[in-house]
Amino acid sequence: MSSLSASxxxxxxxxxxxxxxxxxxxxxxVQVRDVHITYRVPRDPRANTLRYxxxxxxxxxxxxxxxxxxxxxxxxxxxxxxxxxxxxxxxGKSTLMRAVAGILPPSSGExxxxxxxxxxxxxxxxxxxxxxxxxxxxxxxxxxxxxRRQIAKRYQQIADWADLGDFIxxxxxxxxxxxxxxxxxxxxxxxxxxxxxxxxxLSAGDAKFKRxxxxxxxxxxxxxxxxxxxxxxxxxxxxxxxDCVWLHRGRVMMRGDPEExxxxxxxxxxxxxxxxxxxxx
Amino acid sequence: xxxxxxxxxxxxRVVPDRPLEHHLFQARRAGLPHVPxxxxxxxxxxxxxxxxxxxxxxxxxxxxxxxxxxxVLNPLLLGCVYYVLVDILGTGARQPDYFAKLLAGLFAFNxxxxxxxxxxxxxxxxxxxxxxxxxxxxxxxxxxIVIAFMRxxxxxxxxxxxxxxxxxxxSWPMLAALPAFVCLALFGAGLGFLTATVQVYFRDFANFLPxxxxxxxxxSPVLWALEDQQARGGNKALLISLNPLSPMLGTWGDAxxxxxxxxxxxxxxxxxxxxxxxxxxxxxxxWREREFAVRL
Numbered sequence: 001m002s003s004l005s006a007s008x009x010x011x012x013x014x015x016x017x018x019x020x021x022x023x024x025x026x027x028x029x030v031q032v033r034d035v036h037i038t039y040r041v042p043r044d045p046r047a048n049t050l051r052y053x054x055x056x057x058x059x060x061x062x063x064x065x066x067x068x069x070x071x072x073x074x075x076x077x078x079x080x081x082x083x084x085x086x087x088x089x090x091x092g093k094s095t096l097m098r099a100v101a102g103i104l105p106p107s108s109g110e111x112x113x114x115x116x117x118x119x120x121x122x123x124x125x126x127x128x129x130x131x132x133x134x135x136x137x138x139x140x141x142x143x144x145x146x147x148r149r150q151i152a153k154r155y156q157q158i159a160d161w162a163d164l165g166d167f168i169x170x171x172x173x174x175x176x177x178x179x180x181x182x183x184x185x186x187x188x189x190x191x192x193x194x195x196x197x198x199x200x201x202l203s204a205g206d207a208k209f210k211r212x213x214x215x216x217x218x219x220x221x222x223x224x225x226x227x228x229x230x231x232x233x234x235x236x237x238x239x240x241x242x243d244c245v246w247l248h249r250g251r252v253m254m255r256g257d258p259e260e261x262x263x264x265x266x267x268x269x270x271x272x273x274x275x276x277x278x279x280x281x
Numbered sequence: 282x283x284x285x286x287x288x289x290x291x292x293x294r295v296v297p298d299r300p301l302e303h304h305l306f307q308a309r310r311a312g313l314p315h316v317p318x319x320x321x322x323x324x325x326x327x328x329x330x331x332x333x334x335x336x337x338x339x340x341x342x343x344x345x346x347x348x349x350x351x352x353v354l355n356p357l358l359l360g361c362v363y364y365v366l367v368d369i370l371g372t373g374a375r376q377p378d379y380f381a382k383l384l385a386g387l388f389a390f391n392x393x394x395x396x397x398x399x400x401x402x403x404x405x406x407x408x409x410x411x412x413x414x415x416x417x418x419x420x421x422x423x424x425x426i427v428i429a430f431m432r433x434x435x436x437x438x439x440x441x442x443x444x445x446x447x448x449x450x451x452s453w454p455m456l457a458a459l460p461a462f463v464c465l466a467l468f469g470a471g472l473g474f475l476t477a478t479v480q481v482y483f484r485d486f487a488n489f490l491p492x493x494x495x496x497x498x499x500x501s502p503v504l505w506a507l508e509d510q511q512a513r514g515g516n517k518a519l520l521i522s523l524n525p526l527s528p529m530l531g532t533w534g535d536a537x538x539x540x541x542x543x544x545x546x547x548x549x550x551x552x553x554x555x556x557x558x559x560x561x562x563x564x565x566x567x568w569r570e571r572e573f574a575v576r577l
Contacts, residue, residue, distance in 0.1 A: 036308075040575065040576075048482060048483060048484050049484055050483040050485050050486055050489065051485055053483070098412065099306065101414070102304055102306050102415040103413070103415045104574050104575060105307075105571045105575070106306060106307070106308045108308040109308055110305065110306060110308065111305075111306040112303075112304070112305050113302075113303070113304040114301045114303055114304075115301045116301075116302050117302075117304065117415070119414055119415075121413045128336065128337065128340055130340035130341075131336050131339075135332075138332060139329065139332055142326060142328050142329035142332055142333075143326065143329050143414060144414075144416075145322065145325050145326060145416075147328070171340075194301060194302070
């Protein structure tokens with residue numbers, strides 16, 4: 001749903017015919033270079049209040065602890081790839097997605113993305129549950145920087161794809177999780193993304209939705225659009241992806257063929273937490 | 282791997298034959314973004330602000346008949362409450378245009394306090410949106426300011442009716458209320474951007490805010506006339522003259538109720554406060570907004 005970074009340097013409008021931007025890798029859609037992301041989590045839930053600060057002015061350094069979500073991740077993804085991202089809970093998958101989307105700023109390192117970014121992240125899409133699906137589609141498009149005319153042009157395709165019937169004009173709080181997922185997927189894939197980031201968003205739907213979403217992903221890939229797919233469903237990764245990365249505690253454990261990476265990941269899950277980073281072996 | 286996957290691998294080496302945006306996300310948690318690019322993105326999303334404000338008001342039933350009726354009744358009732366309060370506490374000797382002056386000041390101050398209050402919750406209240414999509418975060422408080430303005434407009438209808446009923450003069454100097462309101466809106470927006478930022482760092486800030494606003498109301502020329510208090514001199518007059526809202530609301534009330542523009546200096550002072558607060562508010566918000574996603 002987003003196509004820009006509010007917080008980072010953005011230079012839009014370059015294409016194959018234009019001079020390549022600094023550091024452009026030609027065939028690379030996304031380049032992640034030694035990215036670290038550290039969250040600062042309050043030790044005490046009350047620490048981010050005025051009352052706490054005023055009553056405990058000293059010991060400020062002890063107020064937060066640092067959680068290193070990504071530790072030196074470097075990956076390059078070519079245009080037209082479908083990159084599966086696997087890993088246990090807390091591995092840094094969602095953080096990586098948000099960093100590539102420009103939502104989370106890296107603590108160090110840099111990320112370069114060539115193309116319009118669209119996100120379909122774990123918490124879902126939608127601005128206001130009190131608003132109808134139609135209104136949320138319009139708001140999503142406007143937030144992504146599209147004009148009303150562009151949204152109107154895409155709206156029918158989105159509504160047809162989501163296939164919500166009369167529910168499209170009802171408040172989104174009345175939607176089932178499957179309906180919610182269908183609309184979110186329809187919006188993010190119809191915004192003509194060059195880089196689409198999907199985080200655990202395909203699991204909510206029924207078999208028909210899954211088949212349709214797989215077909216839509218294939219259609220996007222055929223147009224040389226790049227997709228990042230986070231999923232715990234190994235079968236989905238194997239069916240849809242042509243490349244795969246396995247993250248563990250913020251580091252890349254393995255990168256390569258989805259069959260091999262997911263097989264190693266499953267073995268690792270069964271063996272336990274005591275493995276070394278396989279890229280280092 | 283299937284043939285389809287093999288075909289994809291071959292296609293993967295092809296650079297798309299379409300114009301591509303370029304994004305570079307670098308390590309810099311705080312600091313100003315590229316301001317011209319940021320403002321351009323903000324401008325490109327101006328329709329979002331309008332649509333979001335309209336949709337929010339519609340979701341709160343403010344577009345229905347009773348919703349709109351409430352938007353008119355609410356400020357009128359509030360005006361009556363303060364009128365009774367001042368009548369009980371005061372000596373009873375007031376100018377004949379007092380009720381109109383009270384309403385004018387109260388409605389403008391309500392708009393200002395709505396800017397601060399609604400902006401304070403704008404970033405925190407949109408945490409899902411912020412964690413899931415990338416867009417200029419300044420859109421969120423701006424939307425709240427537009428909503429506050431849309432709610433303010435019906436109250437002005439109430440004022441104009443009271444103005445006519447009381448037989449107050451209609452004259453060209455009344456137009457001086459417009460620049461005074463612009464000053465107030467800029468000042469409210471600037472402080473709104475600040476409250477939105479502060480609320481991210483101190484989650485109980487919104488609990489303190491109503492008390493600050495209430496005290497600010499009593500220190501502003503809403504329940505009393507600016508000229509009267511300044512004429513008395515002393516520390517209180519000094520404090521009142523230091524209040525940034527004094528010149529703005531003073532000009533506003535003078536122009537709207539009495540149809541006069543006797544103190545251009547007030548407008549200049551108000552303009553300086555408004556522009557200064559707006560600039561500082563924007564810079565602080567832009568400076569910190571990169572950290573919002575980490576803090577939410």
